[in-house]
Structures are given as C-alpha cells and as structure tokens.
Amino acid sequence: MKVVICSINSKYIHSSLGPWYLKAAALEAGAKSEIEIIEPNINLKPDYIMDKLINFKADVLAFSCHIWNIAMIRLLLKEIGQRLPDIRIVLGGPEVSYNPLEIMSEFDMVDYIICGEGEEPFSRLLLALESSDCSGDSIEGSLKEIKGLCYRQGADIICNPAEECTSEPSNPYTEEYFNQLEGRIAYIETSRGCPFSCAFCLSGRKGNVRFFDLEKAKKNILYLANSGSKTIKFVDRTFNCHKERTKEIIRFIMKEATNKANPGIPAGVCFHFEVGADLFDQETIDLLNQAPVGLFQLEAGLQSFNGRTLEAIDRHTDLAKLKSNIIKLQAAGKMHMHIDLIAGLPYEDLDSFGHSFDQAYILGPQMLQLGFLKMLHGSKLRRQAEELGYVYCQEPPYEFISNPWISKEEKEILKLCEDALERLANSGRFARSLAYVLEASGMRPFTFFCEFGKKAGISVGVPLDEYTEWFYEYAADLPGVNKEKLRDLLVCDRLSCDNTGSLPPCLKIEDSRHKLVARALNKKNGYKKQPYRLFGFGLLYCGPVLEVAVADYRHKDPVTGCYPVEIFNYDELTADL
Numbered sequence: 277m278k279v280v281i282c283s284i285n286s287k288y289i290h291s292s293l294g295p296w297y298l299k300a301a302a303l304e305a306g307a308k309s310e311i312e313i314i315e316p317n318i319n320l321k322p323d324y325i326m327d328k329l330i331n332f333k334a335d336v337l338a339f340s341c342h343i344w345n346i347a348m349i350r351l352l353l354k355e356i357g358q359r360l361p362d363i364r365i366v367l368g369g370p371e372v373s374y375n376p377l378e379i380m381s382e383f384d385m386v387d388y389i390i391c392g393e394g395e396e397p398f399s400r401l402l403l404a405l406e407s408s409d410c411s412g413d414s415i416e417g418s419l420k421e422i423k424g425l426c427y428r429q430g431a432d433i434i435c436n437p438a439e440e441c442t443s444e445p446s447n448p449y450t451e452e453y454f455n456q457l458e459g460r461i462a463y464i465e466t467s468r469g470c471p472f473s474c475a476f477c478l479s480g481r482k483g484n485v486r487f488f489d490l491e492k493a494k495k496n497i498l499y500l501a502n503s504g505s506k507t508i509k510f511v512d513r514t515f516n517c518h519k520e521r522t523k524e525i526i527r528f529i530m531k532e533a534t535n536k537a538n539p540g541i542p543a544g545v546c547f548h549f550e551v552g553a554d555l556f557d558q559e560t561i562d563l564l565n566q567a568p569v570g571l572f573q574l575e576a577g578l579q580s581f582n583g584r585t586l587e588a589i590d591r592h593t594d595l596a597k598l599k600s601n602i603i604k605l606q607a608a609g610k611m612h613m614h615i616d617l618i619a620g621l622p623y624e625d626l627d628s629f630g631h632s633f634d635q636a637y638i639l640g641p642q643m644l645q646l647g648f649l650k651m652l653h654g655s656k657l658r659r660q661a662e663e664l665g666y667v668y669c670q671e672p673p674y675e676f677i678s679n680p681w682i683s684k685e686e687k688e689i690l691k692l693c694e695d696a697l698e699r700l701a702n703s704g705r706f707a708r709s710l711a712y713v714l715e716a717s718g719m720r721p722f723t724f725f726c727e728f729g730k731k732a733g734i735s736v737g738v739p740l741d742e743y744t745e746w747f748y749e750y751a752a753d754l755p756g757v758n759k760e761k762l763r764d765l766l767v768c769d770r771l772s773c774d775n776t777g778s779l780p781p782c783l784k785i786e787d788s789r790h791k792l793v794a795r796a797l798n799k800k801n802g803y804k805k806q807p808y809r810l811f812g813f814g815l816l817y818c819g820p821v822l823e824v825a826v827a828d829y830r831h832k833d834p835v836t837g838c839y840p841v842e843i844f845n846y847d848e849l850t851a852d853l
C-alpha cells in the first residue's frame with residue numbers, strides 16, 4: 277500500500293514534525309506500507325500541490341490540518357474527490373479534531389478523521405487497512421477498536437472516543453528527515469501538553485504535560501544543531517513549566533555550545549523557547565544571562581496586563597514577577613525576546629489594551645507581537661462566544677470582528693497600529709529614531725503607533741525608503757521633536773539596519789565632504805579594497821560640530837540583527853588627509 281502524508285506549512289522556512297512522527301510510529305508498529313511525506317507551503321498554487329499528490333499514485337492520502345492550511349486543504353479535497361475518487365483520505369490535526377462530524381458531513385470524500393494525538397490511531401488505521409487489503413476481510417471490526425477515529429459505516433459516521441496518551445511518541449528524526457530539512461527551521465518536542473488552560477488555546481485543554489526522555493532529547497538537540505538549520509525551535513508549549521528540566525536542557529546546550537575544543541553545537545545556531553516569563557527562578561535567569569549572545573531566543577506570551585481579562589481567560593500570571601524577570605533578561609542583552617499580546621480578549625477595551633500595550637512596549641522586547649484573538653475550534657472562548665457577545669469570522673483563522681469591548685472600527689485602528697508596530701519597532705530598523713521620537717514628544721507608545729498607523733495606512737508593499745520618508749515627515753512635526761536630530765538618528769538607523777550603506781533620498785544631503793570621509797575610511801580600514809562593503813557612513817549635522825556616523829558591516833549583532841554604528845568627529849577623522 278502506498279501512503280502519502282501531506283503537511284502544508286505556512287512558509288517555506290518552516291518544517292513540520294507531525295508527519296515524521298506519524299511515519300515513525302507506523303513503521304514502529306509494523307506497517308509495511310511505503311510512506312512518503314510531502315511538505316509544500318501555502319504560497320504554492322493548489323494545482324501544483326494537486327499534481328504532486330496525483331503523481332504519487334497513493335492508496336491513502338493523509339493531511340495534517342491546521343489553522344494556516346485548512347483553507348487550502350478544503351480546496352484540495354474538492355479536487356481530489358473528482359480526480360482521485362478511489363483514494364482513501366485521512367485527516368488529522370487541530371482543525372478537524374473538534375468538529376469531525378461537520379467535516380465528514382461536508383466532505384464525503386473524507387474516509388477517516390483522527391481526533392487528538394495521531395501517532396497511535398494512525399498506525400493502527402494503516403495496519404487495519406493493510407490487513408483488509410490483503411485478506412479482503414471487512415475492516416469495520418478493527419476500526420471500532422481505534423481510539424479517536426471517526427469513520428463511515430454505511431450512511432453513518434461513527435466517532436470512537438479518544439483516549440489520553442501516556443507513552444512517548446516514536447523518534448521522528450531519521451536520515452530522510454534531515455535530508456529534506458535543507459537549513460529550514462527545525463523543531464523539537466521534549467514535552468507534550470501544557471499545565472495551564474488558557475481559554476483561547478487548545479494546548480492546555482487537558483491541563484497535563486508528558487515529559488519525554490531527557491537523554492533522548494539531548495541526542496536529538498545535537499543532531500538538529502548539526503543538521504544545517506540555524507534555528508531550532510522547541511515546540512514545548514510552556515518550555516519552562518518544569519524548572520529542573522529547563523535548567524538541565526539550558527546547561528546542556530550551553531556546555532555543548534561553549535566547548536571550544538569539541539563543540540557539539542556549531543556557532544550561529546540558536547534555540548527558541550516558548551516560556552511563561554513569570555515561571556523563571558533566579559537561578560535560571562542567571563544561567564540564561566551567562567549564555568553566549570544569540571544562543572537563545574525567548575517567546576513569552578503576556579496576552580494582557582488587565583487582571584479581569586486574565587481571570588476571564590483562566591490565565592494566572594504573576595504580573596510583577598513577569599515584568600521583573602523580563603527586565604532582568606533584557607538587561608543582560610544576551611537574547612532576542614519576543615512578547616505576545618492579544619487584542620480582543622474579554623473585558624479589554626481599547627483603553628485597557630493600550631495600557632497593556634504600553635507596559636509590554638517599555639519592557640523593550642525585540643519583537644512585540646500584536647495578535648488578534650482567534651476563536652479556535654475546541655477552545656473555551658469559542659464555546660462562550662455567543663454568551664460573551666463575540667462576532668467572529670466563520671472562516672479560518674476565525675479572527676474576532678468585534679466584541680462588547682472593542683468595536684469593529686476600533687479593531688481597524690488596532691490593525692493599523694499593528695502595521696506601524698511591525699514596520700517601525702519590530703523590524704528593528706528605526707530603533708534610535710523611534711526611541712527619540714517617543715521620548716521627545718512624550719507620546720504614549722500605543723497612541724503613537726495608532727496615530728501614525730492611521731496616517732500611514734496598511735503599508736504592505738510600500739518600499740522602506742518611502743516608509744522612512746512618511747515616518748520622518750510625521751514625526752518631525754510632533755511637538756518637542758527636533759527635525760535635524762531626528763534626521764541624524766534616522767541616518768544612523770538606516771546605516772545600521774542593512775549592509776548596503778545607502779540612505780533614502782529624504783535623508784541625503786549633498787556635501788562635498790563625503791569624499792573626504794570615504795578617503796579617510798579607506799586609508800584607515802581599506803574601505804574600498806574589499807570585494808564587499810565593510811563600512812557605511814553618513815554625515816551628522818545637528819550637533820555643535822560636524823560628525824560622521826560609521827556603521828561596521830563586519831559585525832552583526834546576533835540579537836538585534838543590526839550592525840554597530842560609531843560616531844566620529846569629522847575634523848579628527850579627516851585630519852591626516
């Protein structure tokens with residue numbers, strides 16, 4: 277029997293662990309089928325994916341269904357129903373686990389849906405299909421024994437109750453897995469489940485966690501670190517929910533990464549953890565703060581600073597500890613910090629969200645993600661949606677449209693705020709100028725991003741030079757902002773954010789002294805002798821003396837992704853010429 281497992285990723289750079297877990301489990305259970313895995317991405321044309329699927333001439337086709345790919349899978353299913361009428365289709369994943377009857381009623385070409393964790397039911401289903409194909413016996417007897425499986429019996433759809441898994445899944449990492457990674461982000465799972473039960477999330481529905489074998493995890497960390505991938509993401513839902521394991525994994529990674537004689541982890545590889553920032557103890561913070569710069573990235577979900585909101589979504593966060601831990605980690609400057617906020621949670625109106633936003637912003641993360649509440653199938657909030665008065669999109673990603681606290685119009689403002697936040701703050705391209713504008717104008721960060729967002733609109737496709745000009749013009753008019761100083765800071769930002777050394781037209785000032793600066797840098801550092809640009813520079817006019825900002829393109833900051841900029845006195849720099 278030929279089986280294809282298709283996992284459609286949201287970007288090329290992503291890879292998926294799910295299908296590899298399924299294949300490993302099926303083979304370990306004794307399946308004899310030839311199992312192929314394909315991982316296209318949603319940016320490809322459905323026809324292209326369809327042709328690939330047809331070419332496999334598979335007997336069974338399994339899709340891993342997530343919020344980012346379910347729309348594409350729905351399209352493909354309709355096509356498959358016509359073009360591959362005899363193929364058996366299996367669906368699994370969070371987008372079908374909580375509404376299998378609805379899906380199987382809508383798509384009559386779907387033969388099976390696996391609800392919940394898929395490894396064991398998928399293996400048992402393949403064994404049952406293999407056996408029935410071989411013997412010609414009816415498969416129904418076997419199907420009713422498979423926990424979490426939905427299947428058809430005549431015109432009926434039968435759903436067996438799912439069973440809680442207690443075992444560790446088979447190891448998904450094989451030579452075949454590593455061969456297809458091609459340097460994309462690699463994923464590792466050392467625990468499954470979450471001890472918390474946030475009302476918008478599915479990960480903590482059962483409120484318990486299974487921790488996997490630590491020694492096996494360490495071996496896999498080394499394999500992945502040497503696979504060519506530069507980023508290894510732990511998919512553990514709350515990586516630091518077990519303090520001692522957390523420290524052991526962090527110590528292990530640090531030891532392997534700093535072993536100069538025989539490094540188990542090559543330089544430049546970075547490990548990403550999703551954490552509860554209030555769960556760290558001082559020892560773990562000290563440990564993280566001793567790590568090499570850029571070895572770790574943390575993603576901390578804050579969601580809101582409003583106590584009533586947090587209570588309503590069943591999140592029990594120690595806000596004071598969370599803030600103090602993030603401040604301590606940020607102060608060391610060793611790692612990229614990503615903080616998540618969610619707009620649209622219960623009892624959080626625009627004003628309250630603005631205060632949550634400001635508190636998160638001043639913690640100084642490299643990335644502040646302004647997400648919008650999604651009413652996921654199976655989540656407590658979706659079940660409460662009507663009672664709470666939510667209006668939300670019925671199509672994926674099921675984003676809220678309005679609720680009693682945020683109107684549709686206010687949500688649009690938040691979208692504009694998000695766009696401005698992404699381009700100005702999260703891009704890291706305006707670090708100096710943005711900090712100056714906020715300080716000089718005295719504007720609250722939330723007010724600034726909303727106001728500028730309204731002015732700029734949704735900026736997809738707007739080139740950086742044009743966007744820089746919009747920001748410059750808008751911010752220069754704010755009370756307290758000195759236009760010349762802002763121009764100079766923008767020059768430093770632009771020189772530092774990429775290694776082209778070029779400035780946008782709005783910041784360029786014709787000045788014959790540029791030639792002298794180039795000669796001085798050339799003499800000092802071999803500016804033009806290298807095949808690539810080593811330095812970028814710009815003249816700064818706002819101070820009492822003429823200065824030169826020089827960006828050094830030999831050293832990129834692994835945390836911010838920017839290049840360092842040093843300021844020289846023009847006269848001193850060019851004195852020897």
Ligand code: SF4
Pocket residue numbers: 470471472473474477478479480481513514577
């Ligand atoms: S949001 Fe995070 S902490 Fe809450 S249940 Fe989901 S994974 Fe767990």
